[in-house]
Amino acid sequence: MGERERLIVDVVLAGLLFLVPAFLFHSDDRFAGSLAGFALGACAAALMILLLIYPLAKYSEALKGLVTRVMSMRILLSFHVYAGIVAAFVALLHTGHKFHSSLGIALIASMLTVVVTGFVGRYYLPRTAAEIRTQQSRLATLRTAYDRTALILSSLDTAASDGAAVSAAALQDVPLLQLVDGISDLEYAIESHESVKRVFMQWIGLHVVAAIAMYALLALHVAAEIYYGLRWLA
Numbered sequence: 001m002g003e004r005e006r007l008i009v010d011v012v013l014a015g016l017l018f019l020v021p022a023f024l025f026h027s028d029d030r031f032a033g034s035l036a037g038f039a040l041g042a043c044a045a046a047l048m049i050l051l052l053i054y055p056l057a058k059y060s061e062a063l064k065g066l067v068t069r070v071m072s073m074r075i076l077l078s079f080h081v082y083a084g085i086v087a088a089f090v091a092l093l094h095t096g097h098k099f100h101s102s103l104g105i106a107l108i109a110s111m112l113t114v115v116v117t118g119f120v121g122r123y124y125l126p127r128t129a130a131e132i133r134t135q136q137s138r139l140a141t142l143r144t145a146y147d148r149t150a151l152i153l154s155s156l157d158t159a160a161s162d163g164a165a166v167s168a169a170a171l172q173d174v175p176l177l178q179l180v181d182g183i184s185d186l187e188y189a190i191e192s193h194e195s196v197k198r199v200f201m202q203w204i205g206l207h208v209v210a211a212i213a214m215y216a217l218l219a220l221h222v223a224a225e226i227y228y229g230l231r232w233l234a
Contacts, residue, residue, distance in 0.1 A: 031096025040094035041225075047087035048218060054080040081122050088115045107221055110214040117207035125200040132193045139186040146179045 031037045054076050057067040067076060088111055095104065 037094055037096060040090050044087045044091035044094055045218060045222065047083050047090065048215070051080055051084055051087065077122070081118065084115055084118055088112065103217060103221060103224065107214065107217040110210050110217055113210040114207060114214050117203045117210060120200060121204045121207055125197065125204065128193055128197045128200060132190060132197065135186050135190050135193065139183065139190065142179055142183050142186065146183060149179060 053067065054073075057064045057073065057076060064073070067073075071079075091111060092108070095108065
């Protein structure tokens, strides 16, 4: 995800999270069952179903081959991110800022968990992995320089043992301590980023679990609406 895309998603996600406190100041008991509320709910449910295309295509070679004829997996992933946030927005509007049951509360909570954890997995996990690769490359460079420096010192020691004079200027050209400090700092940074990466991987697991719970709750919500009827038809 580029900087511009990340900025867009940051703004939209922040707006989504700021929309939640609106439940404390405004509510409409009958909006969710009205025609407009039903349209918003159907739109949110349709978007949530479309979100399944990306994970199914990712883990199914047959479906992946079919989907990639139309669009690349990168474009499909971008659609997965944006459609997920839009679906959450529409779903919150569908509620009319009013919950009548624990099912609705659980559905909204799982949906917001899916959105937040998905955003972490889409942006912060790849960014952390990229930083680790960069630091590992720099560490390899420093270790190579350290090995060369060690050879220089070894040759100087050999020359000194053979009776040759070792100048102070020659020793100053060998930044051994700086290399050791740089290697130590990079190893600590890589270890820290690896710890963060492990935490983010757990977030991805939470994203999957929350998504499964969300779709199960969504199915129950749709079934309940069908069972109890649509008020706007009455």
